[in-house]
Amino acid sequence: MRLGQGVEWALHCCHALAEAPDASALPVQQLAALHGGNPAYLAKHLQALSKAGVVVSVLGPRGGYRLGRPADQIRLLDVVDAIEGSSPVFLCTEIRQRGPAALPPANYRAPCAIAAAVSSAEDAWRHALASTTIADIVTASRRQAPEAVTATARWLRETVD
Amino acid sequence: MRLGQGVEWALHCCHALAEAPDASALPVQQLAALHGGNPAYLAKHLQALSKAGVVVSVLGPRGGYRLGRPADQIRLLDVVDAIEGSSPVFLCTEIRQRGPAALPPANYRAPCAIAAAVSSAEDAWRHALASTTIADIVTASRRQAPEAVTATARWLRETVD
Ligand code: FES
Ligand code: FES
Numbered sequence: 579m580r581l582g583q584g585v586e587w588a589l590h591c592c593h594a595l596a597e598a599p600d601a602s603a604l605p606v607q608q609l610a611a612l613h614g615g616n617p618a619y620l621a622k623h624l625q626a627l628s629k630a631g632v633v634v635s636v637l638g639p640r641g642g643y644r645l646g647r648p649a650d651q652i653r654l655l656d657v658v659d660a661i662e663g664s665s666p667v668f669l670c671t672e673i674r675q676r677g678p679a680a681l682p683p684a685n686y687r688a689p690c691a692i693a694a695a696v697s698s699a700e701d702a703w704r705h706a707l708a709s710t711t712i713a714d715i716v717t718a719s720r721r722q723a724p725e726a727v728t729a730t731a732r733w734l735r736e737t738v739d
Numbered sequence: 740m741r742l743g744q745g746v747e748w749a750l751h752c753c754h755a756l757a758e759a760p761d762a763s764a765l766p767v768q769q770l771a772a773l774h775g776g777n778p779a780y781l782a783k784h785l786q787a788l789s790k791a792g793v794v795v796s797v798l799g800p801r802g803g804y805r806l807g808r809p810a811d812q813i814r815l816l817d818v819v820d821a822i823e824g825s826s827p828v829f830l831c832t833e834i835r836q837r838g839p840a841a842l843p844p845a846n847y848r849a850p851c852a853i854a855a856a857v858s859s860a861e862d863a864w865r866h867a868l869a870s871t872t873i874a875d876i877v878t879a880s881r882r883q884a885p886e887a888v889t890a891t892a893r894w895l896r897e898t899v900d
Pocket of ligand 2: 586590830831832833834835836851852853854
């Protein structure tokens with residue numbers, strides 16, 4: 579089980595957009611260049627974020643992407659779901675109801691104990707991702723790596739037209 | 740992000756082995772037939788469980804697989820890791836240290852706030868899977884679907900040589 583690399587990029591893009599000078603829109607090229615990435619690759623992920631409302635695209639000469647709502651209303655879960663899809667991690671196919679020893683459906687009213695346990699682990703994962711917002715990442719990054727945040731903000735400011 | 744179907748099969752095999760009459764070994768053919776599955780497909784997953792010590796293979800005419808240790812010492816996490824591998828769900832590639840605004844490594848001593856948040860969600864997932872054992876599944880299944888458990892035990896008993 580693995581999250582795609584797109585999640586790291588998407589989360590860092592949201593972080594960069596939250597720190598964009600004067601909340602300006604940032605073009606894909608600039609978001610990709612910030613961490614030495616490929617604009618075509620990133621464009622795909624930004625479209626997924628845009629479809630989910632996490633970012634919005636702004637047209638025009640100073641166009642690009644900006645956050646779709648305040649950073650404290652964007653949960654890491656929103657970003658992960660936008661990139662990975664929100665279908666369950668574990669898909670129970672009710673194998674317990676198959677085979678020579680299976681009984682009629684009425685005997686399986688309660689969810690399978692195995693499915694229930696794995697689902698509750700999945701809930702714990704989603705709940706944890708839902709409890710952190712991009713605003714929390716902004717705060718933590720400013721505290722933990724202040725020079726890096728300043729350097730990024732400076733670079734963003736200098737490279738915006 | 741998705742768990743493979745093998746996880747459902749592996750967990751149900753462990754459950755069946757925990758309910759095997761007189762703790763007898765069950766052959767792959769029987770474990771597969773129990774829920775209408777493919778023996779070759781299941782054999783691959785049983786080998787993975789065996790490699791992880793979750794099950795042991797027993798040679799001889801009444802051979803097959805049995806649990807590698809008591810059911811209350813087999814956590815769902817052990818089974819999921821055996822099938823899916825225990826490498827992290829999220830792999831941070833330190834993209835924050837790449838690109839034109841990056842600073843020397845000394846500025847990134849604290850783990851990236853994004854990586855830390857996603858890792859802690861992963862910890863929550865693993866912790867939840869570690870807090871349920873196959874013995875808990877046995878108990879819950881007997882309570883929730885007693886007729887189905889009885890029917891399975893009867894079928895296992897009748898089809899063991
Ligand atoms: S029947 Fe699907 S996990 Fe039990
Ligand atoms: S550098 Fe990898 S998640 Fe931040």
